[in-house]
Amino acid sequence: MTALLELFGRLVVGWIEEVGRTSLFLADTVRSAARSLPRLRLVFQQMEFVGVRSVSVVVLTGTFTGMVLALQSYYGFRKFGAESLVGTTVALSMARELGPVLTSLMVTARAGSAIAAELGTMRVTEQIDALTVMAVDPIRYLVVPRILAGLLMVPVLCVISDFVGVAGGYFVGVKLLGINSGVYVANTIKYVELMDVFNGLVKAACFGLILTAIGCYKGFYASGGAHGVGRATTEAVVLASVLILISDYFLTAIMY
Amino acid sequence: MGCPIIEFVDVHKSFRNQKVLDGLNLRIPRSKTTVIIGRSGGGKSVTLKHMIGLMRPDLGQILVDGEDIAALDGEDLDRIRRRFGMLFQEGALFDSLTVADNVGFPLVEHTALGREEIRRRVSELLRTVGLPGVEEKMPAELSGGMRKRVGLARALILEPEIVLFDEPTSGLDPIMADAIDRLIRDTQAESGRTYVVISHDIRATFEIAHHIAMLYEGRIIAEGSPDEIRRNPNPILAQFLRGTADGPIQVQ
Incomplete structure (x- = not known):
């Protein structure tokens, strides 16, 4: 019994420690960014890595998500003759929910993991110490550009995802399932408001912040050689994905 | 000894429950090469990291020219750090940058020099460390000894007053190790800077150390001095210099 309590206690203390360290890390980052902005070249490099190079994977997942949504909702709606609402369903689901969430999960898998692995390797090979020793703030040099890139580029990717999702839905709904094109487009425009898209983009920005911050944090405090870098990478992907899904609920609850 | 450039006053440091520095008192003389010897895992690296503020003591002072760096933070600590250069054990080169960008990195960050001038200085220093013409290579293409020499060039490029060396010859073949030792000796003699080297290589220690x-x-x-150390009767020191497993130092 005491052993169980002890284990529980250690888990809670460890968890609180982790939350504390993450908060300090974020506070450091904000302070660093506020004092002086990082070199633009570094930010652009990261925007290219996090954003531009994620386009293909986001286009693929977005398109097929829109397509399967159209297919599924068509089979459901056909039972009570509401096929004309397929377009609305696809567009609303993409803009509010699936665009931001799927985009961020894909970027987490692609860029969040790479950030954790890169910073982790820099940590265990003393490259981060080398920056510190050369009086270059590693938070400002490594972390701030990556987090800014996530904050800016995930919403952009989300717009792309929304767009190709809606296009994929249109293709399946109109071309394959034969819903009337005019009705499909009219219902989409009628029921989807700009606020829906906008709220989705706010979500995407939050998720972009989460996935880059977690990737940086896990990499920055990696220890224990190659094994440690591997562990940091896994933890970054799992933790960021879980936090994205949890915060998605709360963001939705606040927004709508 | 004169006025030391770095002084440790009663420094304590523990990790979890393990005491690594236990009331360390140490004075690093100015403009000389000081070698700190000791067993692997005995706190040499930790000592070196305290000198440049990569670690902070639990207790005690670390004075650089009389200023306690254990009490400094942010900008103030960076101001002190700019007086230092450091060569890391594996070189710690940035593997996303070319050799030239690595060596020139401190110049780009801390000076307003133009691209041409930086290139010129980098090439000159690379020649000094015996690596002409490697500017465009990536660190992954270099051997261990070459990486250390590039690391040395990067540590020297801002002409720091104090240069720290973390095991400069570990993991190198004897010939490369000797080449690095010579480089350390020659650049120190030429510049008159303060060098602090940690090492467990006894032969090299006596070759480069003033203290x-x-x-x-x-x-x-x-x-x-090396002569005083040779004559010192301390049995632990004697065993370490002999390099045998028999004696007061217990091998675990």
Whole structure:
């Protein structure tokens, strides 16, 4: 019994420690960014890595998500003759929910993991110490550009995802399932408001912040050689994905 | 010794429950090469990291020209750090940058020099460390010894007053190790800078040191010129210099 309590206690203390360290890390980052902005070249490099190079994977997942949504909702709606609402369903689901969430999960898998692995390797090979020793703030040099890139580029990717999702839905709904094109487009425009898209983009920005911050944090405090870098990478992907899904609920609850 | 450039006053440091520095007192003489010897895992690296503020003591002071860096933060600590250069054990080169960008990195960050001038200085320093023409290579294409020499060039490019070396010859073949030792000796003699080297290579130590300090169980148990160290009767020091497993130092 005491052993169980002890284990529980250690888990809670460890968890609180982790939350504390993450908060300090974020506070450091904000302070660093506020004092002086990082070199633009570094930010652009990261925007290219996090954003531009994620386009293909986001286009693929977005398109097929829109397509399967159209297919599924068509089979459901056909039972009570509401096929004309397929377009609305696809567009609303993409803009509010699936665009931001799927985009961020894909970027987490692609860029969040790479950030954790890169910073982790820099940590265990003393490259981060080398920056510190050369009086270059590693938070400002490594972390701030990556987090800014996530904050800016995930919403952009989300717009792309929304767009190709809606296009994929249109293709399946109109071309394959034969819903009337005019009705499909009219219902989409009628029921989807700009606020829906906008709220989705706010979500995407939050998720972009989460996935880059977690990737940086896990990499920055990696220890224990190659094994440690591997562990940091896994933890970054799992933790960021879980936090994205949890915060998605709360963001939705606040927004709508 | 004159006025030391770096001084440790009663420095304590523990990790979890393990005491690494146990009331360390150490004075690093100015404009000389000091070698700190001791067993692997005996706190040499930790000592070096305290000198440049990569670690902070639990207790005690670390004075650089009389200023306690354990109490400094942010900008103030960076101001002190700009007086230092450091060569890391594996070189710690940035593997996303070319050799030239690595060596020129401190210049780009801390000076307003133009691209041409930086290139010129980098090439000159690379020639000094015996690596002409490697500017465009990536660190992954270099051997261990070459990486250390590039690391040395990067540590020297801002012409720091104090240069720290973390095991400069570990993991190198004897010939490359000797080449690095010579480089350390020659660049020190030429510049008159303060060098602090940590090492467990006895032969190299006597070759480059003006001053030697032996770190054992978190304290300095012997220090002095190479001759004084050779004559020192301390049995722990004697065993370490002999390099045998028999004696007061227990092998676990």
